[in-house]
Amino acid sequence: MVEGGGLENRFPVLRNGGSNPSPSATVALLRGINNAGSKRVPMAALKSAFVSMGFKNVRTVLASGNVIFETSGGDPHLDLTISRGLDRAIGFPVRVVLRTVRGLRAIIDADPFKSVPSGPDVKLYVTFLARKSEDASRLKLPTPPKGVRIVRVGPGEIFSAVGASPGAGTPEFMAFLEKAVGREITTRNWRTVRRIAGS
Secondary structure, X not given: OEOOOOHHHHOXXXXXXXXXXXXXOEEEEEOOOOXXXXXXXXXXXXXXXXXXXXXXXXXXXXXXXXXEEEOOOOOOOHHXXXXXXXHHHHOOOOOEEEEEHHHHHHHHHOOOOOOOOOOOOEEEEEEEEOOOOHHHHHOOOOOOOOOEEEEEEOOOEEEEEEEOEOOEOHHHHHHHHHHHHOXXXXXXXXXXXXXXXXX
């Protein structure tokens, strides 16, 4: 699901105000946290859950389910481990998509939206697939809904631009993505991706 993105505007204390994260740090992108119609999780509780799982230098970014942390590594199923830990800590399962800060910065450096005209009526999104695969870069997506442009499809990400037009928007876009690639995804707007990466 795409992040709600509104809580941090109403509650500035939820904003990330620390220094830039280490490039080797891991980023957990949590699906369905604090979106419209989803269960609310205070960022303090989310941070506490990650600390209780033994992760170090835990910090949250905005209120849309983004957690940066450091781990010693060695867990080939880290996403499932975190998902189970969150279920115990906050009382419901959460789908977890993992990336590194270094990986997010590489995405930003590639400037995937450089050919997209900017403006207040255009929203830029990055959809993260839970499992990165070279085959995903050759994924043949069906025709997107009205107002949606698929800018690029990579091994683990889909870059999209959604324009404001009658009868079109983010809900239709999300329904399209889930039908096309399944529910093992989570979406962030471009500003949030840059914020997480410390750009």
